[in-house]
Amino acid sequence: MTTTKRETCWRVRRLPDGTAAAGIEALGWDAAAAGPEGEIVVRVEAAGFNYKDALCCAGHPGVMRTSPLVPGIDAAGVVALPGGALPAGTPVVVTGNGMGELRDGAFASCVRMPSAAVLPRPAALAADAAMALGTAGLTALLACDRLQAIISPRHARPDEAWLVTGASGGVGMLSVAALAAAGHRVIACSRKAAATDVLRDLGAAEVVAPDAVRDPTPKTLVAGRWAGVVDTVGGPLLADVLRAVRPGGGVAAIGMAGGADLVTSVHPFILRGVTLAGIDAASLPTQAERILLWARLASFWPAIAGRFPVTRLRLEDVGDWADRMRRGETTGRGVVIPE
């Protein structure tokens, strides 16, 4: 590989007072030189922007496990320096595996990862399309699969309502699209009225505000409404929604954009047989499972490509997008093109 350009990245440094400083810096290592045994250098063509990356940009200790750190848990590009079975030039994707948390991530012109973490990218997925999906797409499929496996067959009827919270976000929108494609009647819950049309285009039967799914009665159970729930918000909204899940229904707990605490009772579980299923897309799926998920995402993408909102970002836009994402102001997916 030849390096004719300056290799750059967006790097975050945690300051002694717990805040963080970030900006564009030189990569600091030679992308054309072999790294440690068994590692591959990937030239990053696109990087997906996840909520975790927004937290990392603010120095959140739960994500930023070391400092300084380049954020970015999703990368797509080509193999620049081979280190395993994939020859130079192979289109690849890398997600999770500690990237952007324990070691430098994808908001950079190059990233170095163990060869076992680097997967061949489906031929049908360009790098920017792969990153429009990224961990959000993997998570949406995992949540749909899990709910379909645990929910009582009595809820197989197409008129049963399935709820998606935080629906204007990356995981939320892709979950709406995936559940609708699987034939479910999807109710999208979003605080953003402006996202209504796109959520309907992606398959939502209805778009409602959080107030419409919350119930002010202080009861541990309220009228059952939801067969299945994909929850990306957590906190009080998740606690409220759990009280309204139908007998034998299930909830996939994915996120904490609205809070990490969960104050609930055992009643939904012991009086309605509700299942609360955790989803961990970053570290739980094996590499073999990820390859299968990516193949499914590649088939799924053409059906939503023209309707799904993707914002292309430069490295210099990372800080601003992260601020907006933490405030819950973004819609769809941001994709960083670190050229």
Ligand SMILES: NC(=O)c1ccc[n+]([C@@H]2O[C@H](COP(=O)([O-])OP(=O)(O)OC[C@H]3O[C@@H](n4cnc5c(N)ncnc54)[C@H](OP(=O)(O)O)[C@@H]3O)[C@@H](O)[C@H]2O)c1
């Ligand atoms: N478990 C896993 O494997 C996994 C994988 C990926 C992501 N996640 C988590 O899932 C969550 C969503 O990730 P994402 O990448 O889709 O993020 P995102 O694009 O920022 O979407 C989050 C959405 O949550 C809603 N929201 C934000 N702040 C809120 C608040 N204070 N109160 C209520 N709702 C709020 C907003 O939707 P509306 O405005 O439409 O309501 C926002 O668009 C994050 O917590 C992320 O860490 C988990």
